[in-house]
Amino acid sequence: MNKDFNVKKILIPFDFSDTAALSLDHAVNMAKLKQAEIVLLHIVETVTLPSSLSHAFSGFEKKVESASNDRLQELADNLKLQHGVQVHILTDVGKIYKQITHTAKQAHIDLIIMGTHGAEGHKYSIGSNTTRVVQESPCPVLAVQHAAKKLGFERIILPIDDSPESRQKVNHALEIARLYNSEIIVVGLMGSSGEDYTRKFRIKIEQVEDWLSEHGIKCSSQLVQSDDRAKTTLRVAEENKGDLVIIMTEQEPSLAGMLLGTYASKVVNHSKIPILTVRPTEIDPDRITVTF
Numbered sequence: 532m533n534k535d536f537n538v539k540k541i542l543i544p545f546d547f548s549d550t551a552a553l554s555l556d557h558a559v560n561m562a563k564l565k566q567a568e569i570v571l572l573h574i575v576e577t578v579t580l581p582s583s584l585s586h587a588f589s590g591f592e593k594k595v596e597s598a599s600n601d602r603l604q605e606l607a608d609n610l611k612l613q614h615g616v617q618v619h620i621l622t623d624v625g626k627i628y629k630q631i632t633h634t635a636k637q638a639h640i641d642l643i644i645m646g647t648h649g650a651e652g653h654k655y656s657i658g659s660n661t662t663r664v665v666q667e668s669p670c671p672v673l674a675v676q677h678a679a680k681k682l683g684f685e686r687i688i689l690p691i692d693d694s695p696e697s698r699q700k701v702n703h704a705l706e707i708a709r710l711y712n713s714e715i716i717v718v719g720l721m722g723s724s725g726e727d728y729t730r731k732f733r734i735k736i737e738q739v740e741d742w743l744s745e746h747g748i749k750c751s752s753q754l755v756q757s758d759d760r761a762k763t764t765l766r767v768a769e770e771n772k773g774d775l776v777i778i779m780t781e782q783e784p785s786l787a788g789m790l791l792g793t794y795a796s797k798v799v800n801h802s803k804i805p806i807l808t809v810r811p812t813e814i815d816p817d818r819i820t821v822t823f
Contacts, residue, residue: 536671536706542570542640544631544664547602550646554675557805558644559614560682564710567641568617571607572634573599575624596622628663636669644673647799662796665780665808671703672780674799674806681774683711684805688773690764691739692720692757693732696779696811701739703809704777708748713775715743717752718767720760729754761797768804777807 541558545551558569575595599622607618623630635643647661665672689704691697708715719736721729733754740752757763768776780795799806 536641536703538565538641538706539567540570540638540640540642541567542572542631542635542638542643544627544643544645544660545571545573545603547573548646550675550677553677553680554644554646557673557675557679557682559610559616561642561644561710562616563614568619569610570619570621570634570638570640571603572631573603573620573622574627574630575599575622576627596624628660628667631660631664632667632669640670642671642673643668644675647674647676661799665795665799668780668808668810671810672808674802674808676803676805678803679774679805684713684775685711686771686773686775687713687715688718688764688768688771688776689715689739690718690720690760690767690776690778691736692760693722693735694779698735698739699811700777700779700807700809701742703807705743705746705748707775707777707807708743709746713748715748715750716767716771716773717743717750718764719752719754720757720763721754722757724756761794761801764798765802768802773804775805775807776802777809780808780810 538561541562543551543555543558545555555569555571561567562569600620603620603622607620610616610618621634623634625633631643631645634640643664645661645664661672661674665674684707687704687708689700704715707713717736717739719732721732723729736752736754740750743750753767755763755767764776764778767773776798778795778798795808799808
């Protein structure tokens, strides 16, 4: 049985951009449904300066941090008043992706929701750090594109490949489908076309579909031949009008020559809809079962 996906604390890396605000909208919607808390994190990115200027810049950082906290507190107060959601604020200094993952660990965050890019002309772009956060985060990450204005998810795309880790995200799909009354489309990404391989793979996909159906989730499944899992995932999501894709952050490096994290990076960077990434746990190959 995989670890339950129980969201009680949501982290929002917040750069005051429109995309960050959209990520916050998604977080507030989920927090109200799950009775979860939100942590708003603004990061003042560090720069390397000559020692003669470092003291002056340190004073500037403190002023920026103070101003950021004032803006965050005002936002937190408004969210509490309008939606009844508990919001904590934090401004930190450092490398953006490092501070995000550090805060996620220290604050025991269950889910990070972040935009794939910030506002044009802004000092930094959250999106340039999304891939690093996805790869290093200790918890799932929901990457929200600037056009993903609809809150909630009606059709979840759940790609399953032939790696042992792939089915670890099934529980995550189940919990989100329950939360939003979503339909799940299980997509079998086949790396071979052999008859015996196809038969065994179909059984695996049917097991996933049956398990979801037993838990009251409306679902369907399909098998697709895939030489490029990222492109196939995005194509199938578009064809099925999906509004969320759930993937793992890492894949077996032996499969189709993939490097760890490459699949997730491609999907997150090129998707037009939100992507939920889940970090796999280590698997003992001698204890793999058909249960979830």
